[in-house]
Amino acid sequence: MTEMNIAIAGAGGRMGRILIEAVQQADDARLAGAVNHAGAPGIGEDAAAFLGQPAGVIVESDLARGLAGAQYLIDFTRPEGTLEHLAYCAEHGIKLVIGTTGFDEAGKAAIAAAAKKTAIVFSPNFSVGVNVTMKLLEQAAKALSTGYDIEVVEAHHRFKVDAPSGTALKMGEVIADALGRDLKECGVFAREGVTAERDPSSIGFATIRGGDIVGDHTVLFAGIGERIEISHKSSSRVTYAHGALRACRFLADKPTGLFDMYDVLSLNG
Known part of the structure; x- marks a missing residue:
């Protein structure tokens, strides 16, 4: 079984912590990075410290440091942050799972353009x-x-x-x-x-x-x-985290392309 090296955006937020816990519990995944915006609580601390089981991964505000070992980034943050992460991931070939909502048409177009350089699952809901x-x-x-x-x-x-x-x-x-x-x-x-x-x-x-x-x-x-x-x-955000991990597994053999959860779950057609 190939281990997925996954980074989490918004690592200090409610959803970020749920995603970190899900990655830590998954047999085929490893927490490889954690990022949050400058000045956010937890910057410089172990990303899994809240679980009482440190992961040896520091929450970084610098994308280069926070994503250095990542193959995937799971991002459930806000449009402005996601678009910044998007540009970096497209440039460095990091695959993206985007659960952020509230994008305008320009933001959606930027995601479509980035999918020509890396593989992306973009969905408003990962349940x-x-x-x-x-x-x-x-x-x-x-x-x-x-x-x-x-x-x-x-x-x-x-x-x-x-x-x-x-x-x-x-x-x-x-x-x-x-x-x-x-x-x-x-x-x-x-x-x-x-x-x-x-x-x-x-x-x-x-x-x-x-x-x-x-x-x-x-x-x-x-x-x-x-x-x-x-x-x-x-009743719990855990279902979104499990769906996001399923999306990462789906992207494993995809070098580029824009997909959604219908693709992940084979619901198209």
Whole structure:
């Protein structure tokens, strides 16, 4: 079994620590690097000290030092940080697993360009269950293409900075594509006051933020006399970490290219 040398971005954050623990527990992975932005807590300390089992890997703010021994970088941070890491990894042939959300079109284009130099899995959600849910939504949208109003409802913790979530937007895109629509034209992201009757071709979004909700997503197909709800609820971020490791394994034999979790899970087609 070939061991994967994996670095973690945002090493001091909630998701970063979960990723570090997952790598430490995996039989086929080794923590080879850890990076965080300058001034962040934990810079200069052992990346796995919080586990009580030091890894001998120091959290670095300098990418050259932090990624010196890495074949892969798992990045669940913020767009500005991820784009900086992206440029470095593309230049040095380090494969990337990107779970960061909130990119604008320019950011997405930069990821696509970098994938010509290194292999990347880019997904708004690395949960295996969420991606299976996406496939179910595609099938449901095709079967319920007329007579059903579609609403996407998502809930996350109070610390999340982007809305709707990247997962909710991806769900909307999957549904819109299945219906032959463009989400930029049919998505409705705010309702207030007298909004007139609902446009039957629209896809609505509702966002909830509060407490420590890890991530809940429900898509409602509301018809006359019945409604169908397809939901996924996360109780732990560990599922995202396991999906990210699965993505690293998928990239093992890929020199370049842009992939998503559908590719990793063989859900395309």
